[in-house]
Amino acid sequence: MSILYRHFIRLIPQFRSITLLSRQLYIKSSVDPGEINRFRQLSSSWWNETGAYTALHSLNQLRIPFIREQLVQSSSKIKDILKPLKDLQLLDIGCGGGILTEPLARLGASILGIDAVSENIYTAEYHADPSLKENLNYKHVTLEELCENVEQIEKYDAVIASEVIEHINDVDTFIANISKLLKPKGLCFITTLNQTMASYFLGIIAAEYILRMVPPGTHTWNKFVRPSDLITLFEKNDFNVVLNNGMFYNPIINRWSWSESQAINYALCAAKN
Amino acid sequence: MRQLLLLRRSLISVRFSSYSVSPQATISHDEPNSPALAENVDITIAGGGLVGSAMALAFASSPVFKNHKIVLLESQSKLPQVSKNKPYSNRVFALNAQSISLFEKLGAWDLMKSIQSVIAFDQGHQSENNSLAYIVENDVIQSCLLERLKQFHVEPRLNSKVKHFEYEENSIRIKLQDEKINLRTRLLIAADGYQSSIREMARISTMQWDYNQFGIVATLQLADNMPDNVVAWQRFLPTGPIACLPLSNTHSSLVWTVPKSMHKEIMKLSDEQFVDAINKAFTSDTYKHNGVISITERIRSYWQQVIPASPTVLQYPPVIINVEPRSRAAFPLTLLNANQYVRPRLVLIGDSAHRIHPMAGQGVNMGFCDVLCLFNILEQAVRDGADFSSLIYLVDYERQRQLQCLTRLLSIDSLNRLYSTNFSPVVALRSIGLSFVNEFSPLKKFFEKQAASST
Numbered sequence: 136m137s138i139l140y141r142h143f144i145r146l147i148p149q150f151r152s153i154t155l156l157s158r159q160l161y162i163k164s165s166v167d168p169g170e171i172n173r174f175r176q177l178s179s180s181w182w183n184e185t186g187a188y189t190a191l192h193s194l195n196q197l198r199i200p201f202i203r204e205q206l207v208q209s210s211s212k213i214k215d216i217l218k219p220l221k222d223l224q225l226l227d228i229g230c231g232g233g234i235l236t237e238p239l240a241r242l243g244a245s246i247l248g249i250d251a252v253s254e255n256i257y258t259a260e261y262h263a264d265p266s267l268k269e270n271l272n273y274k275h276v277t278l279e280e281l282c283e284n285v286e287q288i289e290k291y292d293a294v295i296a297s298e299v300i301e302h303i304n305d306v307d308t309f310i311a312n313i314s315k316l317l318k319p320k321g322l323c324f325i326t327t328l329n330q331t332m333a334s335y336f337l338g339i340i341a342a343e344y345i346l347r348m349v350p351p352g353t354h355t356w357n358k359f360v361r362p363s364d365l366i367t368l369f370e371k372n373d374f375n376v377v378l379n380n381g382m383f384y385n386p387i388i389n390r391w392s393w394s395e396s397q398a399i400n401y402a403l404c405a406a407k408n
Numbered sequence: 409m410r411q412l413l414l415l416r417r418s419l420i421s422v423r424f425s426s427y428s429v430s431p432q433a434t435i436s437h438d439e440p441n442s443p444a445l446a447e448n449v450d451i452t453i454a455g456g457g458l459v460g461s462a463m464a465l466a467f468a469s470s471p472v473f474k475n476h477k478i479v480l481l482e483s484q485s486k487l488p489q490v491s492k493n494k495p496y497s498n499r500v501f502a503l504n505a506q507s508i509s510l511f512e513k514l515g516a517w518d519l520m521k522s523i524q525s526v527i528a529f530d531q532g533h534q535s536e537n538n539s540l541a542y543i544v545e546n547d548v549i550q551s552c553l554l555e556r557l558k559q560f561h562v563e564p565r566l567n568s569k570v571k572h573f574e575y576e577e578n579s580i581r582i583k584l585q586d587e588k589i590n591l592r593t594r595l596l597i598a599a600d601g602y603q604s605s606i607r608e609m610a611r612i613s614t615m616q617w618d619y620n621q622f623g624i625v626a627t628l629q630l631a632d633n634m635p636d637n638v639v640a641w642q643r644f645l646p647t648g649p650i651a652c653l654p655l656s657n658t659h660s661s662l663v664w665t666v667p668k669s670m671h672k673e674i675m676k677l678s679d680e681q682f683v684d685a686i687n688k689a690f691t692s693d694t695y696k697h698n699g700v701i702s703i704t705e706r707i708r709s710y711w712q713q714v715i716p717a718s719p720t721v722l723q724y725p726p727v728i729i730n731v732e733p734r735s736r737a738a739f740p741l742t743l744l745n746a747n748q749y750v751r752p753r754l755v756l757i758g759d760s761a762h763r764i765h766p767m768a769g770q771g772v773n774m775g776f777c778d779v780l781c782l783f784n785i786l787e788q789a790v791r792d793g794a795d796f797s798s799l800i801y802l803v804d805y806e807r808q809r810q811l812q813c814l815t816r817l818l819s820i821d822s823l824n825r826l827y828s829t830n831f832s833p834v835v836a837l838r839s840i841g842l843s844f845v846n847e848f849s850p851l852k853k854f855f856e857k858q859a860a861s862s863t
């Protein structure tokens with residue numbers, strides 16, 4: 136019922152958006168006020184925890200500890216309890232509105248979020264907590280363009296591409312590019328959907344058409360990547376897959392959990408040799 | 409019947425509640441006189457009572473929250489202080505094992521023990537180390553928590569009642585009474601009691617009903633110096649349970665539940681008449697049903713052939729000789745459960761979320777369990793780098809606590825109904841049932857464990 140209610144609520148935007156008080160904007164002042172208004176609306180849509188992106192918000196409960204634990208283990212220094220990812224360089228590909236990027240910055244990492252859609256970058260910058268200005272950055276650039284920049288080569292301790300590769304055409308080149316940007320022994324984190332019957336019925340039909348958790352047409356089943364194929368591609372690009380685990384989403388309570396089965400969603404961590 | 413409908417309605421909102429911000433609570437951004445001047449804080453706890461102070465202490469004493477600014481607001485002008493020689497106050501609590509471990513974690517338990525020799529009470533033949541409960545006065549708990557808070561440089565702000573609060577983009581703006589400076593807080597925790605004004609302001613609906621009963625409390629003086637005054641007594645009269653909680657060798661605390669019609673005349677009794685009434689309530693045989701007793705005895709003899717009889721030590725109720733002057737007080741009893749414990753950036757804890765019949769001594773323990781649960785969840789949120797007032801985490805708190813609190817509220821409510829009747833078959837059933845539980849140790853251990861923990 137909460138889902139239907141949400142549907143109804145979408146028709147009445149003023150119920151949902153929390154109106155703004157004057158706030159220090161962390162974006163260039165050359166952007167005009169009408170645009171700022173639009174970004175505010177978009178931001179409130181991305182960052183509304185009970186809105187269209189609710190599953191991505193709750194996924195943080197799974198993926199942040201996953202990333203944090205792997206990164207903390209791989210480094211031997213004793214960490215500050217509040218900033219365990221301090222002094223680590225991270226790259227978030229397809230960061231969207233910054234849902235995953237901000238918590239990682241809060242944990243102390245120096246993180247760059249990139250996205251091909253400029254509006255997402257403006258949304259993310261608009262929402263960014265001013266106290267994170269030093270270690271949280273966003274850039275409207277594609278992965279290929281970033282690879283052309285010499286300073287970026289072998290710069291990052293970890294690269295995260297969460298819920299991204301199911302939208303990529305050429306996954307092989309994608310991983311090759313990631314490899315260029317990673318330091319040796321750097322980690323690559325992927326979360327994505329599997330290409331199975333279950334993922335078709337639950338991930339597309341149920342999620343997009345029946346329950347309307349994501350807008351219809353968000354995902355194309357043909358682009359889903361099987362874990363075995365992904366592992367092969369990683370090994371081909373000289374990676375070593377460290378962790379490979381299934382995830383399960385319960386739409387009724389909006390919670391993710393680790394699962395034995397990789398039939399629908401899964402998470403992968405690979406280390407560059 | 410009406411109560412069942414209320415319950416059904418509240419369960420539906422529990423299941424399908426929407427957490428959208430109430431439109432009346434938003435402000436328009438072209439309101440000219442919302443001053444920019446406001447103190448920015450991270451966590452505001454409204455209500456400096458036991459549960460509010462414990463919550464503040466949990467945050468203040470944790471290394472995870474060391475960079476967060478905590479503010480504790482209290483509407484009264486002073487909070488209780490206690491010293492060793494003052495007479496016992498009339499409000500005491502039976503703290504269960506989980507509350508004790510919370511206080512140990514906060515570093516306040518040793519302080520409490522040093523002020524008052526707290527009595528641990530447990531069953532006569534229980535050999536485990538964990539006692540069922542500790543009896544501690546309200547004032548002792550309160551002042552120890554505040555003392556400990558002072559050590560972390562957190563002082564409650566007195567005379568600060570929340571008049572109004574509004575949602576802003578990433579925070580809540582709180583307006584205090586007496587035109588004090590506004591607060592802009594990321595998270596507001598309401599611990600302001602069962603008549604919570606913050607809950608009213610947030611328009612959170614509740615499921616509540618009146619028990620038509622009053623609870624009478626007093627501090628009693630016992631007959632002789634009884635070194636083994638470590639047993640809590642409760643007798644279920646048709647008019648309501650009467651309980652005597654041990655405080656020391658010479659004093660005990662009374663909690664007597666009486667119907668609304670009776671409470672005025674009991675309060676009007678002189679001290680001697682009051683003491684007589686209490687002694688009579690404990691020992692009188694007028695309430696006993698001879699028929700029921702013979703049935704119970706017969707059935708007990710049957711199953712003692714099956715279940716080995718545990719040695720029941722016969723104990724007698726304490727004899728009261730005096731009541732401490734000015735310690736008699738009465739308060740109305742209601743059941744209350746808020747249909748939502750959380751809203752965006754707002755959490756209800758303690759009595760503002762749920763209120764229970766005092767029969768089982770669970771009320772404040774449930775509040776302390778709320779504190780522990782919310783603290784653990786928020787600590788997890790900070791470790792995950794999330795905005796700790798994120799609704800995802802607050803909803804986790806609500807789910808855990810609402811289930812446990814509601815079941816406890818309703819089971820105590822059913823127990824109350826069960827014992828409020830004089831109808832012989834029911835009396836027989838419950839007497840048999842109770843003595844069965846007493847004899848059958850696995851079942852008895854199960855109930856003890858339930859009472860000892862709030863989870």
